[in-house]
Amino acid sequence: MDIQTLTTFFMWCTILNLGLLILTSVMCIFFADFSYRMNHRFFSISREAFNVVIISFIGLFKIFVIVFNIVPYIALLIIA
Numbered sequence: 001m002d003i004q005t006l007t008t009f010f011m012w013c014t015i016l017n018l019g020l021l022i023l024t025s026v027m028c029i030f031f032a033d034f035s036y037r038m039n040h041r042f043f044s045i046s047r048e049a050f051n052v053v054i055i056s057f058i059g060l061f062k063i064f065v066i067v068f069n070i071v072p073y074i075a076l077l078i079i080a
Helices: 003-030 032-042 047-079
Strands: none
Touching: 003 032, 003 047, 032 047
């Protein structure tokens, strides 16, 4: 596998994961009540705890996208 193929792979991984991150953030901003009601049916959790879980999930996902997609993509751009 050559550097150009890896660069293209990480570029598309970054685009798709950033799109998913933005979609998740928008859903949590504009449809927070709907999301809470849907999850409250399955899990008995308070609204405050739900907010903490969602914010933690988005933060962790953002860190994973940066570490596993953006950083390798930039590194491949630098060495190419």
